[in-house]
Amino acid sequence: MSLPLLPTTIVGSYSMPSWLERIKAEFSSRRISRHDLDDIYDTVAKAAIKDQEVAGLDIVTDGETRRDNMVDYFVERLPGVHIDRSSKKFSYDFYSSVVLGKLPLAPMGLVPDFQFLRAYTAREAKISITGPHCLTKRINNQFYSSEEALALDIARVMNPELKALAAAGARFIQIDEPYYSGYPEDLPWAVNALNALVDGVDARVAAHICYGNRYGRPSWEGSYD
Amino acid sequence: MILKLNHLRGETAAATQEVTAALYALLEEGQIPQDQFSRLRVHLDWIQYKQNFRDVVMAAPVDPEPGEQTAPFIDVFVDTRQVVPGATDLRATILSAIAHATSCTAPQSPGCDRLLLEDFTSFRTSIAWSFNSLYWRRLDEWEKSTGKSYEQALPGGSSDASHPDGVADSVADFWTLLQDMEKKKQLPPEIFILELGVGAGARCGLWLNKFQALDRQRGTHFYLKLRVLLGDYSLATLDMSRPAVKDHVDLCSFMVIDALNPLKTLSFLRHKILYVHSSNMYDNLPDEEFLRRDGRLYLVQVRMYLQMADARRIGATFGVQLERMRFVIGRMLEGDPDYVGYRAHGIAFWKEVYKAARLEERMTRFENLPDSPLPTVLDIAKLEDILAAAPDDLRFHVSSGALESFCNTLPLLHPRGYLQVQDIFVTSLNTYALGFHGPGKLDGSVVNWVNGALLKEVGERVGYDVHFAPFRYRTGSKTNILYTTPRD
Numbered sequence: 038m039s040l041p042l043l044p045t046t047i048v049g050s051y052s053m054p055s056w057l058e059r060i061k062a063e064f065s066s067r068r069i070s071r072h073d074l075d076d077i078y079d080t081v082a083k084a085a086i087k088d089q090e091v092a093g094l095d096i097v098t099d100g101e102t103r104r105d106n107m108v109d110y111f112v113e114r115l116p117g118v119h120i121d122r123s124s125k126k127f128s129y130d131f132y133s134s135v136v137l138g139k140l141p142l143a144p145m146g147l148v149p150d151f152q153f154l155r156a157y158t159a160r161e162a163k164i165s166i167t168g169p170h171c172l173t174k175r176i177n178n179q180f181y182s183s184e185e186a187l188a189l190d191i192a193r194v195m196n197p198e199l200k201a202l203a204a205a206g207a208r209f210i211q212i213d214e215p216y217y218s219g220y221p222e223d224l225p226w227a228v229n230a231l232n233a234l235v236d237g238v239d240a241r242v243a244a245h246i247c248y249g250n251r252y253g254r255p256s257w258e259g260s261y262d
Numbered sequence: 263m264i265l266k267l268n269h270l271r272g273e274t275a276a277a278t279q280e281v282t283a284a285l286y287a288l289l290e291e292g293q294i295p296q297d298q299f300s301r302l303r304v305h306l307d308w309i310q311y312k313q314n315f316r317d318v319v320m321a322a323p324v325d326p327e328p329g330e331q332t333a334p335f336i337d338v339f340v341d342t343r344q345v346v347p348g349a350t351d352l353r354a355t356i357l358s359a360i361a362h363a364t365s366c367t368a369p370q371s372p373g374c375d376r377l378l379l380e381d382f383t384s385f386r387t388s389i390a391w392s393f394n395s396l397y398w399r400r401l402d403e404w405e406k407s408t409g410k411s412y413e414q415a416l417p418g419g420s421s422d423a424s425h426p427d428g429v430a431d432s433v434a435d436f437w438t439l440l441q442d443m444e445k446k447k448q449l450p451p452e453i454f455i456l457e458l459g460v461g462a463g464a465r466c467g468l469w470l471n472k473f474q475a476l477d478r479q480r481g482t483h484f485y486l487k488l489r490v491l492l493g494d495y496s497l498a499t500l501d502m503s504r505p506a507v508k509d510h511v512d513l514c515s516f517m518v519i520d521a522l523n524p525l526k527t528l529s530f531l532r533h534k535i536l537y538v539h540s541s542n543m544y545d546n547l548p549d550e551e552f553l554r555r556d557g558r559l560y561l562v563q564v565r566m567y568l569q570m571a572d573a574r575r576i577g578a579t580f581g582v583q584l585e586r587m588r589f590v591i592g593r594m595l596e597g598d599p600d601y602v603g604y605r606a607h608g609i610a611f612w613k614e615v616y617k618a619a620r621l622e623e624r625m626t627r628f629e630n631l632p633d634s635p636l637p638t639v640l641d642i643a644k645l646e647d648i649l650a651a652a653p654d655d656l657r658f659h660v661s662s663g664a665l666e667s668f669c670n671t672l673p674l675l676h677p678r679g680y681l682q683v684q685d686i687f688v689t690s691l692n693t694y695a696l697g698f699h700g701p702g703k704l705d706g707s708v709v710n711w712v713n714g715a716l717l718k719e720v721g722e723r724v725g726y727d728v729h730f731a732p733f734r735y736r737t738g739s740k741t742n743i744l745y746t747t748p749r750d
Contacts, residue, residue: 059643248677252724253724253725254725256750258448258676
């Protein structure tokens with residue numbers, strides 16, 4: 038697939054309709070089944086893909102609508118991270134999570150997401166991954182000697198998943214690191230963790246750095262000028 | 263019959279006994295049929311506002327289930343504060359109220375002992391708010407006629423917002439935030455703060471005095487970076503506030519702002535304002551009341567009226583014929599008390615009408631309303647989620663105006679900014695079962711407690727934790743301080 042000189046793509050997640058948030062809440066309160074929720078997610082992803090195609094984007098995503106938010110989707114897949122499932126009220130809130138020992142290596146199950154996307158678009162496809170710095174800031178570290186050590190180990194665990202994505206045909210992988218803006222003092226080690234994450238991954242890698250848009254507002258003051 | 267004692271005070275025990283005795287006597291005498299008696303809910307309230315919209319007894323019909331043929335459910339509200347044991351003819355008053363609830367639902371009918379000033383409507387659109395609006399537009403004339411200022415009319419004779427210790431703590435909190443931001447090199451070159459609803463400007467003036475003093479004392483240089491926005495929907499009020507901030511006027515901008523949507527004027531400051539403060543504004547914004555009972559939701563619709571005896575008395579005093587009274591009041595509310603005669607005459611007429619004005623109620627099923635009366639920031643699904651953990655038989659304020667103002671202010675906040683609101687908040691939905699929370703009359707205005715529990719829930723959904731702290735600077739104060747912290 039050839040791309041124009043300046044290809045267009047969506048950077049953040051697709052806008053989350055309020056009815057989908059309500060459905061997620063229904064699932065949390067056990068009023069709909071996992072099967073039905075997955076069915077709804079598939080339908081929403083297909084709609085998001087189609088919408089991007091109609092809008093004329095060159096590189097499309099699945100809209101990330103399966104994700105409660107950019108953190109929990111990864112935290113609950115990271116082996117060795119413990120989650121308190123009673124700790125959040127709304128799907129878009131963050132879980133309380135803790136790491137108590139060394140993270141083991143295990144698949145995170147992101148490849149099927151990409152395969153679904155690949156199956157429903159003929160355009161170039163991109164998958165977004167939340168980076169180790171952001172995840173480190175959200176996980177209560179009770180094992181590693183420093184945030185840097187945890188971030189590097191998250192990168193170690195996630196790196197094979199990125200390689201698996203590349204092997205499944207992901208030519209474009211975006212790493213989301215919104216917390217760089219809030220913690221510029223972390224940058225020296227945060228960049229090392231990012232490099233460790235993508236080391237040997239055969240794909241075009243992009244880093245997405247911003248001031249956050251959680252709850253529709255910036256997390257830090259700053260300008261894109 | 264279900265009897266609900268919404269407020270218990272020792273001195274109302276006699277009145278309570280009198281009410282129950284009157285009800286049973288009416289049953290035994292057959293004046294209230296058995297089937298109607300079984301469908302009464304009698305609420306014994308104690309209305310804390312000496313001036314309010316309630317008669318001693320008010321009866322409100324509840325929309326029946328579709329196809330229901332039996333006697334209607336009627337809520338009977340008794341203000342035990344107005345019941346004088348031995349003197350109030352409760353039996354006649356209760357009977358009359360119930361008869362009115364079952365027969366006088368149509369527009370003005372011959373023989374009705376009330377002069378209706380409007381048709382049934384949601385409280386938000388009631389002319390009660392036209393009186394409120396007139397009051398703020400003509401505040402100086404009202405104050406001249408009563409000989410006391412609005413603040414002097416408040417319980418306690420002054421606003422809690424201007425309490426020096428409270429203001430000092432507020433200044434210290436804000437200074438600490440600025441200091442922390444400066445340490446982290448996050449301090450913007452201009453520090454925007456917003457006072458919403460300025461009153462006489464006393465609080466803002468005092469706050470700036472104290473901030474300037476603290477800034478000097480600590481050797482920081484924040485004061486000159488301040489950009490102080492004083493916002494009010496009344497230009498007259500803004501003008502009145504200027505003298506109070508005269509020592510800081512170079513830092514101040516005075517802006518007419520829609521209290522329900524500050525963003526309309528200030529969108530250029532989206533995510534820029536570090537501190538927003540308001541006091542006793544939310545309790546004076548248009549409101550709705552709802553009833554949730556047996557899984558059904560009802561809107562409390564109201565209709566303003568004058569007791570016919572009051573209407574005749576006022577008409578005779580001011581030379582207004584009874585048949586022209588509704589029209590004359592309407593003209594007055596458009597902004598012209600002079601319509602009744604010379605200025606002082608018109609103001610006196612306005613005061614008398616407002617003093618005598620009452621609201622009758624009916625409970626209309628949500629499904630029977632032509633449009634959703636909920637504010638735009640709250641849909642029925644969200645409301646039902648919020649009510650899931652609340653008591654089933656619950657009458658509560660939606661605080662539509664406060665909710666809209668709150669939701670349209672939050673986007674102005676800087677990522678580290680916060681909103682602080684001093685007002686009379688109901689901080690838990692359960693509290694609604696414990697007493698009357700408005701509407702009442704405060705001087706010429708309308709006052710309502712604000713559903714803080716609902717604000718908290720809605721705030722959480724848009725990324726802010728909402729906290730309440732009792733106002734600890736004046737013993738007996740009913741004020742709570744709402745403040746927000748951004749969720750990360």
